[in-house]
Amino acid sequence: MDAFDFVIVGAGSAGSVLANRLTASGKYTVLLLEAGGSDKTPLVQIPIGYGKIFYDAAVNWKYITEPDPNLDNRPIYWPRGKVLGGSSSINAMVYVRGHQNDYAEWNAAAPGWGWSDVEPLFRRMENWDGAPSSARGKGGPLAVHDVRPEVHPLTRVYLEAAAQAGFPTNPDYNGPDMEGATTYQITTRNGFRASAARCYLDPAGKRPNLEVRTRAHATRVLFDGTRAIGVEYRHKGQIKTARARAEVILSGGAINSPQLLQLSGIGPGQVLQDHGIDVLLDAAQVGRNLQDHLGSDNLFVSKVASLNQELRPLMGKVKAALHYALTRKGPLSLSLNQGGGFVRVLDDSPGPDMQLYFSPVSYTRAPVGVRPLMSPDPFPGFLIGFNPCKPTSVGHLQIRSPDPFVAPEMHPNYMSTDYDRTLMVEGTKLMRRIAETQAMSAVIDSELLPGAQVDDDAAIEAYIRKTSWTVFHQCSTCRMGSDPASSVVDPRLRVRGIDGLRVADASIFPSIPTGNTNAPAIMVGEKASDLILQDALG
Template sequence: MDAAKQINKVNEYDYVIVGAGSAGSVLANRLSEDGTSKVLVLEAGGTDKNFWIQVPIGYGKIFHDQRVNWKYVTEPDPNLDGLQMYWPRGKVLGGSSSINAMVYVRGHRMDYNDWGAVAPGWGWGDVEPLFRRMENWDGGPDQRRGGVGPLSVFDPAAEIHPLTKTYLQATAQSGIPQNPDYNGAEMEGSTVYQITTKDGFRASAARSYLWPARKRSNLDVQTRAHVNRILLDGKRAVGVEYRQKGRYIIAHARREVILCGGAVNSPQLLQLSGIGPAAVLQKYGLHVVHDAPQVGRNLQDHLGADYMFRAKVPSLNEQLRPLLGKLRVGLQYVLARKGPLSLSLNQGGGFVRLNDASDRPDLQLYFSPVSYTRAPVGTRPLMSPDPFPGFLLGFNPCKPTSTGHLQIRSADPTIAPEIHANYLDTQHDRDLMLAGMRLIRKITDTPAFKSVIDAEMSPGLDVSSDDDLNAYIRQKCWTVFHQCGTCRMGHDPATSVVDERLRVHGIQRLRVADASIFPTIPTGNTNAPAIMVGEKASDLIRQDARA
């Protein structure tokens, strides 16, 4: 221990959970349910009692707010002509579920069969009951959807913008059938995205799981508590050291330490604690407790691109940009919890299989009845729509094969790690991005869209050759904020960080439970799978405690 540090307090708990995000909030609730297990949750950010967090469309306001956002930026990507990508990650109770676009997608059943092949117990038959357990689906429970879980899932189909209805007509005209429930029997088709809201408020993991549990005397939730390192006795985790209000505090764990920091923070904390690639740790003067080369590897993300159109008919731009429009939608929200502020900007979308040989969708679509001119990294909030009617239509490949990595750049826990996203590193990914650009043009060349499109503003009709479209992709692509895989799960320590019970290979009493454990990126948005991981982890931990 650094002799200059003064430890102000030492506390003891059964479980110490690092991170109160999508999975951490679930674990806080489930592990404290028995009323006897003493559980500590440490969150580096602050409270989620923030108006713009609780208002669904408010994520546009906090997209660059450092009070609730880690605001990571990737290293220049050589595959993207040196482009750096802005990665907002939640630094607040609820984690990224408090700042995301709220789209609820379970993923495709084959995704989890892939997981089960490397981590027994994680196949579709194993995880599907967990999705039903966590869901409070307003479409009504059945054999496929849950109706009594903590997490509210809302179908906004009755409240979508008229342009979103045009999108559904256009996709049908282009040969993509409509799917009213992509989380049901089949995933493919165009759709209105289900969102995690309840009564007009965001239903984050914190609101759904943590808020109801905080009244329990055996649950201790500490905010503004930045964990510096895991405390290890040889190769056994015994607690953590964290800093809060300038003080250093130690929390001992009688049973386990569980990392729920997400795809960036969990591998970073492992490395800072001496668990990671030996050469990286030694470079920064850290004692190597366990040489684990896979920590921080296998980084995956969904990369997207879009088209922007000027419309002949009104879009959300006219409601969200002018002061009078903002007052009107604000009043509508305050009085009835309805209107644009109660929804996501990503109203429409869907899943498309381009290759007949594929066993699941190849592309995910996104439709927003609003447009905003994308600006350099970190400089423009989402809620500054263009001063003309417009909309966005975009996509991302569902199963990219490119992988990146991240690693610490300092032994200082307050310094962000190096993030090497390594997008578009495979021909498979480059081919699918180009196919996606072609598909959007096919969809917009339908009677439904021709009747409302005034002009294609970006990339523009003059960008039509493969070379020009590929150049546009490299320069204008964007992250879909689905980072995962950096503490990959698997039974083989040579290719993974945690085993199928989420225990860190080579270290006792230490688990990771968040999106970093995904063996491969799911088809679709990653928040629902991350919450499911929290549910699964709680079962595993309680089973092992009884053994």
């Protein structure tokens, strides 16, 4: 049995941070286990390559939820990173810290996680290349890129239209004020993806006190009584074990961390017994409180050229590839979500309640696996999309089998509250309101989806049930809090009732943040490393 001070399961957004920070002093040894493989492939490193790896089983868990009764009994495809860097290696790279109100919620649930606690961590993370600001970090590991000079002309039209609709442009939504229309900041550096693996793991890779094992799938946590003492994992066709002298840290993400806890005997007792797993700790909240952002698009046919004309034809792809190869710029260096913003739709909302997305490209959605994102529509088109920032629908997940290689059941339970249904309908109306402005109507030929026939609230809601999709922000399944009745981990991320075991990833979010979840997940890695090192030093 190998022995290390810390064994980390999952080399994703938080796990990569932990591997770096816990080995920085040279005092502690760390084993980092990753079920996936290397991130050193062109489709991972080239920013727009995520359109291809969206369905690539080589780097993607390719999860499918259970049919959701609130979405016409549709199963929803949930891509999650199975690769060094985790989902930070396959995502759209949008960098959003979240709203200060989010962290007021977190602090109410788990003291020590308020805005004043986490804001310095965001600055510590960042290497911001935009306009200098005391609110932004400079010189941190994580490259954050300001795309404003590089966006497609249609994105500038969108910003003008949003202003005409009452949402002025915000030059830095990660600064003091989040609200307004914007161009999205992305995690890239010199035209390449700046994943957590590239920014945190690569600089630590040659440290003698860090060992990274890829294609190492954790199968269960090992215990002596109620103390975690190591991890069992499958590597190169063999079942192996690794001992943790100090702690085991689960950083597998919002799906894999609760699954591993349940496989290890920590979870809802009846679920575990039904699958023949001995119950070490009956912990009802493991896998509960599942939250996600649900999105919807309006697709417009354009009177002017969009990225469709650049990225669909073979010669267009060749030209874009050459431009990227020579300059590290152009559409291949960016996310498809170039514009967006954070706005209020309901008058009584305490902060932004709707996130907007503008993509100067369109693709008519097809069944899962049929059409990758890099095959846009043959006509000029673009998308204006949205998701409610703070949905109130809550789902759950649980193991389907005692076999660790069988995906768990995932029940998202989208649109199960009146609040969420109202905001989804209002979001579609807002997309049309922006489209009807002078600036945007000048470039629109027609609305293809939802289409003119979808003309009242009932029809809009029916359209959303039929076509809405995840924004890939699953979280909160190992919820953090001070109340044992509603949480899995305490404010120091220790699993309740167990010694030597923590969880540090998006599964611990007390509530879903306003915006994309990758930056908060990386911040959790930073915060967790501080907590772990404080406790290790006594």
